[in-house]
Amino acid sequence: MTASMSVTDRIEADYVIETAIDPQEAAETMAGEQSSGTFLPIPGETEELKARSAARVEHLEVFQTVDTPSLPGAAVGETYQRAHVTLSWPLGNIGPSLPNLMATVSGNLFELKPFSGLRVMDIRMPQAFADIYPGPQFGIEGTRRLTGVSKGPLIGTIIKPSVGFSPQETADRVAILAQAGIDFIKDDELQTDGPYCPFEERVTAVMAVINAHAEKTGKKVMYAFNLTGEVDEMRARHDFVRELGGTCVMASVNSVGLGGMIALGRHSQLPIHAHRNGWGYLSRHPMLGWSHVAWSKFWRLAGADHLHVNGLRNKFCEPDDSVIQSAQSLLTPLFNDKPCLTMPVFSSGQSAIQPDETYRRMQTTDLIYAAGGGIVGHPDGIEAGVRSLREAWDAAEQGIPAVDHAKEHPALARALDAYAQ
Structure with a gap:
């Protein structure tokens, strides 16, 4: 498969999250987990590599605070904040691949302990995906x-x-x-x-x-x-x-x-x-x-x-x-x-x-x-x-x-x- 792809092309995904920790920290955890990072710094994750491959938190807006977690197994807090979050990834991480896009925008996110709620709300894809996939033929x-x-x-x-x-x-x-x-x-x-x-x-x-x-x-x-x-x-x-x-x-x-x-x-x-x-x-x-x-x-x-x-x-x-x-x-x-x-x-x-x-x-x-x-x-x-x-x-x-x-x-x-x- 081939497709026109620019190094500046980025994939974006919107989420609703619920967390007991600072929402900005939680969003950065999402970005790290789904790109070049992990739960602690590791050799090889250089600034140059992160600049090339790390996901970015493009938007964060807290809109509600609740007293009880929506889902079990999450980090416990006195309150839980809900926020709209947008992450983006360089297309170069995966190329125009739908199966790997699904892994990238969801992957392990639903299992992360900082989140008592997480839902994928929307996705925006670069033109390269349209060049590769047929879409509805009829x-x-x-x-x-x-x-x-x-x-x-x-x-x-x-x-x-x-x-x-x-x-x-x-x-x-x-x-x-x-x-x-x-x-x-x-x-x-x-x-x-x-x-x-x-x-x-x-x-x-x-x-x-x-x-x-x-x-x-x-x-x-x-x-x-x-x-x-x-x-x-x-x-x-x-x-x-x-x-x-x-x-x-x-x-x-x-x-x-x-x-x-x-x-x-x-x-x-x-x-x-x-x-x-x-x-x-x-x-x-x-x-x-x-x-x-x-x-x-x-x-x-x-x-x-x-x-x-x-x-x-x-x-x-x-x-x-x-x-x-x-x-x-x-x-x-x-x-x-x-x-x-x-x-x-x-x-x-x-x-x-x-x-x-x-x-x-x-x-x-x-x-x-x-x-x-x-x-x-x-x-x-x-x-x-x-x-x-x-x-x-x-x-x-x-x-x-x-x-x-x-x-x-x-x-x-x-x-x-x-x-x-």
């Missing part, structure tokens, strides 16, 4: 082209039950959904290549249905086949989907890892639907782990065309403000000449109830809106479930309250009654 524009959905959200769903269907039973469900007018279907993250529903048999059965529907109607449903596995397995599964006319593959990014996702991104000729299952263990505590803003940049550069963000009033623990911030971050350019925009996927407990607020807060329909029970649980059936979501989004885009729009749209009216909370 993104919003390519996904719209392949699905034929030129405006509005892609209305999607998940095959449920998550596991238990045979390949033919899966295909039978896809036939019903395609007939109902769905745009996008995905495997559940638990369904990959088990003996009861082997990957190639599932792809063969499903694509027979999708291709037949496309020949009859001109509309080709996008199906994200879950190919999560070892790198060679994922490449082979991708090729099989492509050969049968499929238009999307899916990977569980926390399971395949950054190296696996990069390898898949370089190989893929189809959109990659990136599933973030496991996100909770990286983010659930507000003083530990990662913000989605920082974490998602790795997967965007690695090649994620779609990425999950939960949804408003979801069945999980994520607050609505976090969901919106995550989705908006995916639509914020990473570089001036390489935006790397990834299509947000709203899911988890979604129905005809949430489009109004989702659109009001996002002000865009460049997203996939995936509902399980919000479609198949509609009192009048799956086709009415799909129609109710389109009607809810039409109302949202036109600025019409859903309850008013429902007066002339029975599918929406029945959905609002069925899913009212």
Whole structure:
């Protein structure tokens, strides 16, 4: 790999920290731990070396003091100060390498005793990373082209039950959904290549249905086949989907890892639907782990065309403000000449109830809106479930309250009654 790289290029990362010691000292400990320093001076760490390779504390601002530590195992104090910290590193330490960037900005930081809380909030990378990594090859524009959905959200769903269907039973469900007018279907993250529903048999059965529907109607449903596995397995599964006319593959990014996702991104000729299952263990505590803003940049550069963000009033623990911030971050350019925009996927407990607020807060329909029970649980059936979501989004885009729009749209009216909370 080659990339244009200046010796003045620097990587920056923003954090929130909580510490019982002086925050400036704590920040300098972070910088030393993640570059040329250690817990005591050592031979060879010359001033010249530090000038070349040491991380710098670029910003520090204390914003709160609390009486109890957020996490166990930290140095004990009478109070604990929280601060915003920005560190920077010379690009020459690691070069434009995403796996080593992840090690650099996080590494051992979460384990350091001075910290009773530490969270990575954002990352800024030099242009050299854009020169090396593919980023989304399809993104919003390519996904719209392949699905034929030129405006509005892609209305999607998940095959449920998550596991238990045979390949033919899966295909039978896809036939019903395609007939109902769905745009996008995905495997559940638990369904990959088990003996009861082997990957190639599932792809063969499903694509027979999708291709037949496309020949009859001109509309080709996008199906994200879950190919999560070892790198060679994922490449082979991708090729099989492509050969049968499929238009999307899916990977569980926390399971395949950054190296696996990069390898898949370089190989893929189809959109990659990136599933973030496991996100909770990286983010659930507000003083530990990662913000989605920082974490998602790795997967965007690695090649994620779609990425999950939960949804408003979801069945999980994520607050609505976090969901919106995550989705908006995916639509914020990473570089001036390489935006790397990834299509947000709203899911988890979604129905005809949430489009109004989702659109009001996002002000865009460049997203996939995936509902399980919000479609198949509609009192009048799956086709009415799909129609109710389109009607809810039409109302949202036109600025019409859903309850008013429902007066002339029975599918929406029945959905609002069925899913009212």
